[in-house]
Amino acid sequence: DSGVTQTPKHLITATGQRVTLRCSPRSGDLSVYWYQQSLDQGLQFLIQYYNGEERAKGNILERFSAQQFPDLHSELNLSSLELGDSALYFCASSQSTGSGNTIYFGEGSWLTVV
């Protein structure tokens, strides 16, 4: 158990809908990351927050947004869903942002768009 909690674990929704994925980082970790893993594109970095502020942005679509709340939990909002958004979405956390900080992953949220 990494200590990173993600909900829901599985989600099936229709195209055009909106979903919210939730993440609680490990105790004491200030930094949260979101990744998307799909079969054809591998593990893609979406966005990173540190102590409530956005720190780095990757290949995140405009239909997607995220935030980190004062209690450090984070939410990833996916809207106007398309079939291609079906993927495993990971949240990860680390203590801070130095190059030596290991990031620990949650178990992921499996999203299926039908």
Next chain:
Amino acid sequence: AQKITQTQPGMFVQEKEAVTLDCTYDTSDQSYGLFWYKQPSSGEMIFLIYQGSYDEQNATEGRYSLNFQKARKSANLVISASQLGDSAMYFCAMRGLFNKFYFGSGTKLNVKP
């Protein structure tokens, strides 16, 4: 630009034998971290081992060791005495100065009984 390359899409190893999973990286950062993660078929990403760019000794964690050759920009994972439970995808990753984690495309390891 940061880049991680794993050239072995899939590998087989006999149970109880050692196996090396290759990883090369490209970075202009002086300080960086190298990581290996394991992803079993259940999907979770499990941290295995870390090597800092300034660490002179190769990292070891139980049956895992990281063969770090800085001049060649390689960070190969060695698994000793393979077990059936080692069958999984393995990802090499690098963290540079600007916080992004870069992942390789992964190597699927199959351990044969």
